[in-house]
Amino acid sequence: MSTGFFPVDKIKYEGPDSTNPFAFRHYNPDEILLGKRMEEHLRFATAYWHSFAWEGGDPFGGRTFDRPWYPQDNMDLAKKKADIAFELFTALGTPYYCFHDADVRPEGANFAENTANLNAIVDIFEQKQAETGVKLLWGTANLFSQARFMSGASTNPDPDVFAFSAATIKTCMDATMRLGGENYVLWGGREGYETLLNTDLGKEDAQMGRMLNMVVEYKHKIGFKGAILVEPKPQEPSKHQYDYDAATVYGFLKRHGLENEVKLNLEQGHAILAGHSFEHEIATATSLGILGSIDMNRNDYQSGWDTDQFPNNVPEVALAYYHILKDGGLKTGGTNFDAKVRRQSIDAADLLHGHIGGMDICARGLKAAAAIIEDGTLDKELADRYAGWEGEEAQKMLKGEYSLEDIQKYVEAADVNPKAKSGKQEYLENVVNRFV
Amino acid sequence: MSTGFFPVDKIKYEGPDSTNPFAFRHYNPDEILLGKRMEEHLRFATAYWHSFAWEGGDPFGGRTFDRPWYPQDNMDLAKKKADIAFELFTALGTPYYCFHDADVRPEGANFAENTANLNAIVDIFEQKQAETGVKLLWGTANLFSQARFMSGASTNPDPDVFAFSAATIKTCMDATMRLGGENYVLWGGREGYETLLNTDLGKEDAQMGRMLNMVVEYKHKIGFKGAILVEPKPQEPSKHQYDYDAATVYGFLKRHGLENEVKLNLEQGHAILAGHSFEHEIATATSLGILGSIDMNRNDYQSGWDTDQFPNNVPEVALAYYHILKDGGLKTGGTNFDAKVRRQSIDAADLLHGHIGGMDICARGLKAAAAIIEDGTLDKELADRYAGWEGEEAQKMLKGEYSLEDIQKYVEAADVNPKAKSGKQEYLENVVNRFV
Amino acid sequence: MSTGFFPVDKIKYEGPDSTNPFAFRHYNPDEILLGKRMEEHLRFATAYWHSFAWEGGDPFGGRTFDRPWYPQDNMDLAKKKADIAFELFTALGTPYYCFHDADVRPEGANFAENTANLNAIVDIFEQKQAETGVKLLWGTANLFSQARFMSGASTNPDPDVFAFSAATIKTCMDATMRLGGENYVLWGGREGYETLLNTDLGKEDAQMGRMLNMVVEYKHKIGFKGAILVEPKPQEPSKHQYDYDAATVYGFLKRHGLENEVKLNLEQGHAILAGHSFEHEIATATSLGILGSIDMNRNDYQSGWDTDQFPNNVPEVALAYYHILKDGGLKTGGTNFDAKVRRQSIDAADLLHGHIGGMDICARGLKAAAAIIEDGTLDKELADRYAGWEGEEAQKMLKGEYSLEDIQKYVEAADVNPKAKSGKQEYLENVVNRFV
């Protein structure tokens, strides 16, 4: 029986011409693209964090939302929140959801209370998952909101905070395992620094490397089949965050022997904050073999903080999915909306509008990406551009058969004097624009 | 015999109260700091590139300078340029200089002409070094200005450009070796992309990795004792440059097995463009063991392109040297002014003013950094902050003796519930301000 | 008779399904939108500057293009350039073109030569306009490239540069008048500063205000019917440019009594550099009544300099035209492509691809904007949101009939205690996405 919080119970696909604000115009789960259902391509997840735990505050003002599950400080209201959360998941038809421990349970006075509260909620989630068929994309531990984490979790100068964090991660991995979660995520919001004056980078790197190794060891021990995912972000709340971007995390993983064990959860807004396009981060991760999952929430290009808005630009989203499809698609990962409605969007209906719009944008982006791939022009142009590298001399250079001296001789003998060839950027952009 | 280009022949130390614009007020080469002469700490180098090859142009206007060595297209003028360049090095008393091949020789019609031109200039440099005592900090190849490099050098889709680049690097390494250069630098200005639509990141990474391996192999073959240095920059001229920042280059080196062979040449302006402070890049490099040398030229904080200005802010410069001193100082590296006077600074005197000011700022920064280290407060505060990690349980966690489960047991048994401790940032900043 | 420079002579509309890279898929000049032909809405112009004067250089490399009109230093080649330029205008069917004096004539040794060269080219342009029907959207003077302008034109500390600039503007206004130009543009690339240390802001403001007043006086004297347009840009090449953005130029105009005489030429890329969206700049200008014309070339969101790329994002372009249509459309203004193909796009075909893609994107944006307006939902929502201001008390407050004290009494008497209402941002974004 519905709580009646949302104005409609179920969002359905009505096609592009629908003007019903509570219908999908593009997201049609059963539509087949490149031989697979759209739902299976996109693997949408709704996030507890922004839709249910955030209360509309910002650095200059407090709560603007008025929800029946406020204040979020006791188990009864946590249960009511869960009821309404699953109503949202069901209304939208997102096959997955995601959560931090602190999103779903009241904060306890100590570790034992936190654990007990979390486990009580997991009992409820197990039942709700069974009833609704909604699955868990990933779980994670919030190791940044409570004051004890103000100087970091695994990178805290106080080893007791490291211990508290490790124990908390274990309980969240256990919860994720119990709920059949398909991934486990680590976002290190305060694993970084405010000032180098009080920071020992080497020590903190060693601590963070040890923690992630323990996570991987525990994953194997309990037989968790999902992926361990690190979520890069360059800064905010920290002045500098160690998991800066995809390339930086790759270096960290390699340094600690984890490049084959851990993948990335990439977020569009975090890419922007790091000075990258989202497609750059995705393409970088796929080229390094470490793409895991995505958070499909954009940043405002004129704002220097994380705005976590629902996606709204088909051409950008299409290029993101283009690189994902070229990588073989999302495997255990999904498309999570780590997005929040604006703090002026205070109605329950706004939560629906945000997700409906976001899902439709992703559907359009995915369809465009699939069409680009089926068309094949881009792939052919790319292959042509590098075709020279298939030549004999080229392969010798690439495979290590030639030294600098050998190459100098070749250049002198052949008077190699290459002429520039057009990069054809505008033409290729026009090809893309046939599909977006 | 002087060409008379510069208004004064020799800049001398006159002390802080001097109002002579052609004197040092702080750079006193023989002053002893932490047991070493200031000159040996700073290891200043003057760059040919900005002071002699750049003509004052920018994207919206052409040459503003009028130099006796223009146009830079024949050997006679290249020799005249060398005469005046060494007059600058001598006037300033910078013990080192640096150059790209294209800075010092006219552009030839093909590889053979370039090589011949370069070698003719190296003959002259050898003699001038002997006459003046000025030494070569590093040499490098300009693989970005000529049109053939427009789509990259080692990462070009055309293997002939790779070959041309490899051969050119070899000639520049040979030149550096002949001149007793203490390092060899690679800056990949066009090793990156303008658009992902025409770019295969994986292929280009393999090409770039192979090139750098060949460089290292050749270094060992010829017995070059200096360091191989990669210079990070996030973008410009490329939309994205692969050697984005220190952490990204670390990942690249590790991926290609080069983390013990190659170090970094860090530039303040490039750090800023990558969203970092200079001290961040230096501290990151030292924590990873890959700091090599620095380009001490700042970026304007309000400009989104590389302004390459002389350093001008003692507090910032002091923190840079603080991290360098904590790393044991510059070894084969130095303090290079990869800086250019503004395009409105068209007089010969302006070249002196820029360098004099920059050298004095560095001298003040170094003195402050040495004083901070001698004072010891910062180091003590840092040690205190992490002291808890010396404890028994902490070491077990760090050394891998504890698993997540062990730690959970410890947390539960001891009811670990850490209280936050002040990070003391403002106090530490005040300590620094006693010295800068 | 064609020079044969371009691979095709005429780009035609073939509809959305065309895969011909040399056809329009969306730009159909005769299509009627909101009762007006698409061509008359968009009023496209091709810019001489980037397509014919720029040679592919950037701060780190020189010319990459190889054009039959290079080097651009004599009248014969200037005439050949004009031939090919008008072939481009004709092939694309852009009804307008734009130029700086320095784009079209060789640089003379002094003012008299510049004037003679310009007038000789204007003779040719007059004939070509008559032959082809192509018209002049605007002319302008390049007062930033030659070395004499390095410290500004009207704001130069040297009054002789002010004089040279004023005289040059007069010749360019005369040329624009002769050619039937519909606007005259001023972009102050070096009207700003590199350092405040050598700059007197008050003096330079007075100089710039006097110059613009002289321009307006001369316009009226010669009976020029077009608009005088100032083009805002925040920086580059200057560290700070006085015509920072729309709001700043408004203040300047108001200060010098010109707010009813001068309008703005807004550029998307300049908006981005100033920290604004393009729609912000357009909406600001329309709300202040000073929108004149647009340069429809985007900046890269990750690059901190002006990239001047062809537009490529329909959702963004649609919102730009939405605000233009709400302002009654472009009047004497137009849609100018102040855009350049990438420096790797070295083929003549690339010049076509860039413009074709840009024109199609604008056509799609315009169609979407017209559809949003015809739909009416956005306008209705906006009217509803502010409807309370039609009330009696509200009008008294707005019209100045109430003082703070009167309002306090009203608030206390009525216990005014307003409740927040949803801003509905996500819903409104979804409405827009039905059309873009």
Added chain:
Amino acid sequence: MSTGFFPVDKIKYEGPDSTNPFAFRHYNPDEILLGKRMEEHLRFATAYWHSFAWEGGDPFGGRTFDRPWYPQDNMDLAKKKADIAFELFTALGTPYYCFHDADVRPEGANFAENTANLNAIVDIFEQKQAETGVKLLWGTANLFSQARFMSGASTNPDPDVFAFSAATIKTCMDATMRLGGENYVLWGGREGYETLLNTDLGKEDAQMGRMLNMVVEYKHKIGFKGAILVEPKPQEPSKHQYDYDAATVYGFLKRHGLENEVKLNLEQGHAILAGHSFEHEIATATSLGILGSIDMNRNDYQSGWDTDQFPNNVPEVALAYYHILKDGGLKTGGTNFDAKVRRQSIDAADLLHGHIGGMDICARGLKAAAAIIEDGTLDKELADRYAGWEGEEAQKMLKGEYSLEDIQKYVEAADVNPKAKSGKQEYLENVVNRFV
């Protein structure tokens, strides 16, 4: 009798060699500079807002501070907060303080309760001012934190919010008047927009203009002698804030006839967010005659949000005071620390460290600025650079005696062909560095 909250009761000047962390090393109130006491130059103020109302939260975490005046929801604790606040003012010896209504009084259920609470606190402040001699630099109304202001205060689409805001401003102006405040400030944190889709710029401009006119009218009516100050900020919390920067506010004032009635309260951090240096904003304001007061808190150059840190860089601060001194110094304005200690700086001592360090940095900056002015080199160089404008022809051009045609004749007759002169930027920077 002290509450004992702070570890020391009084911070004294001990001179540059002091290592006492609770002493001034540079701020010596009685030191004479340019004929005036340092205290009268700097006119320091401590802000209630960041030091007493902010609890250490950020967008990713809650309260970290633990203060005896928490929770801030009743009058008894508000009184305790006032006791400790005045202990801080007294300990530091800042002659002034500043406050928002919401900083000092508990939030009431409606306007009447807010007013009553405010007035009760004003009674206390009156007494404390009398006891301590501390004065009020400015008061202001917080019209952005409570949910009713989420869509703006004067620019709200709901006229009832405008009314509530107007009435609140009146009570805050009354409080400021009673307390002898020397200025009244308006910062429009939510006077802007989140999306243009739901915003009517013209309507909101009219509303905001009317409000500011009412404020000025009321000021004159009650005989308030202080200045009305608007505080520019480009964004945050709003995506766009109307009072973007100094130049934008100037245009707004001019549009609404207020340019002689209202001045600016400039903040270093806000300047940075707007893409400007602090000295730019100050020099712009002084050149327009609208500098009022300053908030001396810096932003981190790598963070895209307002970090509100204590000033920490003497060279930057010196240039700020240089422009202020050239404008005749702060008149009714002051140097307010709208700065907050980092959220990890949780001890009472940290509040002292932040202010002590900030005051010492300002003292050093002021001394350097005064020395630059006394030296006179910069002023002389500036005068020399523009000296040509004193010439006869130059004055005719500037004064409007010449038209474009007259100038053309002059240029042709004299063959005016100006040669560029060096801008001497590096030399001038070196001059400054003799003093900072």
